[in-house]
Amino acid sequence: MHDFLRRLPKAELHLHIEGSLEPELMFSLAERNGIRLPYDSVEEVRAAYDFTDLQSFLDLYYQGMSVLRTAEDFHDLAMDYFRRASDEGVVHVEMHVDPQAHLARGVELPVVMEGLSLARRRAWRELGLSSALILAFLRDRPAEEAMEMLERAAPYWEMLDGVGLDSAEQGNPPEKFVAVFRFARELGIPRVAHAGEEGPPEYIRQALDLLDVCRIDHGVRCLEDPALVARLRDEQVVLTVCPLSNVRLRVVEQMADHPLPQLLEAGLRLTLNSDDPAYFGGGMLANFEACHDAFGWSRETFVALAGNALEAAFMSDERRQALLRQLAKAR
């Protein structure tokens, strides 16, 4: 099964590129940039990744990204991830990036974009790995700041595959961001949003009704609202589920308690993703394997999930068809 899951052509629709920063690279970038980390070793960093909830993770996530200063740093961050992902049989990566978190530290948007663009081109050329870019708004910061950031991103609108909404969910409902999502829609940029990870089902409804998103990131709490589940099924809304993330952020106690089997049983259109692989104990392959170990899913189930991701991905139809053919052979 391990070899089968590795070979399966996997598209990752929910990844925060800053959350792919492994402690080893964190140390080498800190050294390159003359930044002092509050840790003495890679082991100490990993030991600190003992989270109680989303906020306890976000505190370390924002601290970790402080080592990213130059375009070269962002290039190295993304390339490091693309290489690991490619080794795991990932053929397409859609990455969220958090520019507001970088602007707040004095790292300007062109630095971030130049580094990521270079890495994306190189990954396509050297690894045959395609990618998409999702500009994320930090929901725990003012909506006006999100709007300002999207305006400042004007030179890059063309290269955006989507906008997203992430960071601390509780108390920061989608309705807070109606104006900036309307603006993105006017610009013709597709929209996704984190909803129903720690927040209530109502946030999932708001994301659909007020932000007009085409996918819900996480969405696992929809199960508390049967009418919402029926709607997600009827409209075949894609959920980007991140099982190991949910365990590490204590959305669920352990893999055996994860609601994935119920979500699947309800007929929802699911995909499997890693979220922040450097912080949550593994990438795409580890997430697929954790599902196999916990739920004993068949090959057919994994093929169906991988197919959902290819169908929902921001990629050209030509590439999609080629990857779907490759997937059909994996059966």
Ligand code: HPA
């Ligand atoms: O898992 C997450 N949830 C919300 N915001 C985030 N930003 C990075 N990772 C996450």
Ligand SMILES: [Zn+2]
């Ligand atoms: Zn996420």
